[in-house]
Amino acid sequence: MAFLELKNVSKSYGKGSSKTDVLKNINLSVEEGEFICIIGFSGSGKTTLISLIAGLIEPDEGEILLNGQPIKGPGPDRGIVFQNYSLLPWLNVFGNVGMAVKKVFPKWGKDQRATHSKKYVDMVNLTPALEKLPAELSGGMKQRVSVARALAMNPEILLLDEPLSALDALTRGTLQEEIEKIWAREKKTVVMITNDVDEGMLLADRIIPLKLAPNATFGPEYRINIDRPRDKTALNNNPEFKKIRNSIIKYLMEIGSEIQDNSKDLDFTLPDLKPVEFN
Amino acid sequence: MNSNLNKIEEETTTEVISVSEPTPSKTAKSPVKQSAQNHVPQAPKKPTYERVIKLLKMVGLGFLESLIRLIVGDDPKRQLKRIWLGVGVPLIAFIVFVVAWQITASTLKSDLGKIPSPSEVWGQSEVLWKDHVNERKKEKAFFERVEKRNAKLLARNPQAKVRTPAYTGKPTFIDQIITSLKTVFAGFLLASFIALPIGIFMGLSKTLRIAINPLVQIFKPVSPVVWLLLVTMFVSALISQNIFLGMPKAFIISFISVALCSMWPTLVNTSVGVSSVDKDFINVARVLRLNTWNKIVKVVLPASLPLVFTGLRISLSIAWMVLIAIELLAQNPGLGKFVWDEFQNGSTDSNAKIIVALFVIGSIGFALDRIMVVIQKMVTFNKNDIA
DSSP: OOSEEEEEEEEEESOGGGOEEEEEEEEEEEOTTOEEEEEOOTTSSHHHHHHHHHTSSOOSEEEEEETTEEOOSOOTTEEEEOTTOOOOTTSOHHHHHHHHHHHHOTTSOHHHHHHHHHHHHHHTTOGGGTTOOGGGSOHHHHHHHHHHHHHHTOOSEEEEESTTTTSOHHHHHHHHHHHHHHHHHHOOEEEEEESOHHHHHHHOSEEEEBOOSSSBOBOOOEEOOOOSSOOHHHHTTOHHHHHHHHHHHHHHHHHHHHHHHHHTTOOOOOOOOOOOOOO | OOOSOOHHHHHHHOOOOOSSSOOOOSSOSSOOOTTOTTOOOOOOOOOHHHHHHHHHHHTTOGGGHHHHHHHTTSSHHHHHHHHIIIIIHHHHHHHHHHHHHHHHHHHOEETTEEOOOHHHHHHHHHHHHHHHHHHHHHHHHHHHHHHHHHHHHHHHOTTOOOOOOOOOOOOOHHHHHHHHHHHHHHHHHHHHHHHHHHHHHHHHOHHHHHHHHHHHHHHTTOOHHHHHHHHHHHHHHHOOSSEETTEEHHHHHHHHHHHHHHHHHHHHHHHHHHHTOOHHHHHHHHHTTOOHHHIIIIIIHHHHHHHHHHHHHHHHHHHHHHHHHHHHHHTOSSHHHHHHHHHHHOOTTHHHHHHHHHHHHHHHHHHHHHHHHHHHHHHOSOGGGOO
C-alpha cells in the first residue's frame, strides 16, 4: 500500500453559476521516501492540491489517505513549507523553529527543545542568524527557516509549495542543493510543487505535470532514473536527462497551446471610432 | 507585511551567495570565498555611538542622531545639512510664528481685553510657577504651626484630643496639571479595560461583530458633552457620598466620561486587527494544531498588536482632548477648570495665563503620544514602520 494516496479527489470553489472546478479526479500514490515533483502553470491548482494534502482545505469528493488513514485537518505530521515563508515576524529564527518544536514535543525539557531547534537551524546553515527577526533576513534565508521549521516538527511527509519560486536564480541553485542533501539525510517523503522543469529534474524521482484548471488532472508521469547526487552541470550532457526534459517541455507546451486555442474564442469587436481632429 | 523594510537594514544583512564572481560586500570583511556558499555574514560590531543612536531612536529622540554623528565626525557635511533640516527649519518657523504673534498682539484690541504678547505669556508662566512655590511654602508653614500647637496642647494635658485639619489652600496650576494627568490616566486605563477584550472578541467572532457594530457606530460620534451629562446622572444616582473608595465624585465622573468618549478607536482597531490577521499566520497555527487560547495568545494578538496600538494612541489623544473640555464644563478639578476660572476671573493677566495653559496642554498631549510610540516600538514587531 502506498504511503500517501489521493483517490478521485475533486475540489471546486464558489457556488452556483460562479462555481469553478479547480481539481477533478486527481489520483496519486506516493511511496515512502519518494521525492515527487508536481509541475504546472501558475493558476493550474497546484497550491490547492498541496493545501488539500496538508489538510488546510477539504476535498469535495474523493479521499486522501496517509498511511492508510484518511486525513482530518492539518497537523504537524505533514510539514508544509509555504510559498511565502509564513514566518511569524515577531519571533526570531530560533523562536519560529522553537514554537513548532514546543508544540510537537510538549514533554521535552527546555534544553532538549533548544538543542533540537538549533540542530535544524544548523542544518539549513543559519546558525549565525539564530537571533535575527524575519524582517532582517533575505528571501532565501527566510525560506530556509521555513524549511527548518517544517523539518523540526519531524513530519512523516514534507510538503513544499513552490518554495523557491520567489527567489533569484543563484539563491535557488544553492537551496536546491540543500534540499537534496537534507532529503538524502532525513529520508523523508517529499511532495514538491514547482513551475521549473529543471528544478524537478534535479530533485525528483517522479515528475507529474498538472493540467490547467478548470478541471485540472494529472498528465502522464515521468520517472527520473538518474543517479544521485545529481550534478547540475553534468546533467546537461546526460542523454537521458535531455530526453526526459525535452518530452516534459513538449508536453507542457502542448497544454500551453491548448489555452491559447481556447482564448481565441474570446474575440472582441472594437467599436468603429475615429479620434477627433482638432483643426 | 513588512514590505517597506528599512533599506539600509536589508543591505547590511542580505546574505551573500557567491558562485563565480565574488561580489564586493559591504559587511563581510574578507572577500567571499568560492566555497562559502552558505555564508551568512556576521554584522560587524557596531561602535558605541551607533548603539546610543539606536536607543535615542527607540525613545523618540531620533533628531539627535545627526548631532551625535557630527560629534564623532561621521560625514560632517551631510550631518550639518540634516541638522539644518531637522532642527534649523522648525526653529525658524517657530521664530516666525512668535514674531507674527507679537505683531498681532500689539495691534489687536477688543472689549474683552487684548491678546497677550509672547513676553507677557512667558512672564505669566513664571508667575504661575512662583505661585505654586509660595503655596507650597504656605502649606508647609501651616502644618508646622499645627504641629507646634498640638505639641503644646499635649504638653499641657497628655489626654488632650489633637487633630490635624486639612490644608484648604487653592490648588495651583501645577496641582491642576497633576490632577488632569491622574484623571486622563484613569480614564484611558478604564477605556482600555473595556475596549480591548470586547475588541478581541469582536475580531474573533463574526456574529459578535455584526451584532455589536451598529451600537459602536452609533455611540462613537456622540459628543463628550452628552456622555458627561449621562455619566453625571448615573454616578450621582448611584453614589451619594462625596468621596467614594477614596476618590472624589468629580474625579469619578471625569474619568468615566473620558473613558466612554475615548474607547472607540481602540475598540474598532482591535476588532479590525484581530479579524484581519494574515491568513498565512493562521495556517501556521492550524498546521501546529494550536488550541484556541494558544492561537489567540501566540499568533492572533502579536499579529494584531500594531493596529491595536494605533487605536490606543488615538484613544489617548482623544482622552486628553476630551478631558480638558469635561473639566471646563463640569467644573471638575483640572486644567480645564483652571482655564475656565481664569476666563471668568477677567483680570488683566488672565488671558496670558490661558495661553500658558494652552501651551502646557498641547505639550502634554504631544508627550503622551510620544510615550505611546516608545511603548509601541518596544512591544510590536514592525518597529521600522512606526512614525
